[in-house]
Amino acid sequence: MCYESLLNGEATERSVRELLRQERAAALRNGLAAAALVVAVLVADGATAPLVAGLAVAAVALGAVLHQAVLLAGATALRVRYRLGATDPAAS
Numbered sequence: 776m777c778y779e780s781l782l783n784g785e786a787t788e789r790s791v792r793e794l795l796r797q798e799r800a801a802a803l804r805n806g807l808a809a810a811a812l813v814v815a816v817l818v819a820d821g822a823t824a825p826l827v828a829g830l831a832v833a834a835v836a837l838g839a840v841l842h843q844a845v846l847l848a849g850a851t852a853l854r855v856r857y858r859l860g861a862t863d864p865a866a867s
Contacts, residue, residue, distance in 0.1 A: 786850035806838030
């Protein structure tokens with residue numbers, strides 16, 4: 776969904792706040808996927824439950840923040856490109 780927002784021109788038309796709000800659910804899904812991987816690796820390695828829980832929470836947060844950071848960086852790059860006179864991605 777993040778990639779679609781950048782491709783369909785929404786990144787140059789909508790406010791950054793709206794884009795981030797729209798992508799919140801997708802960001803959380805990415806964080807949960809990261810947490811699932813972390814849990815699988817730590818459980819296979821025999822880590823303790825508190826360590827697994829703590830790192831899973833950190834993985835959810837980091838995955839969500841990274842998703843939003845990539846969206847923000849992409850939207851910023853498109854806005855700069857559009858302001859420098861390049862064609863609007865929605866028109867192509």
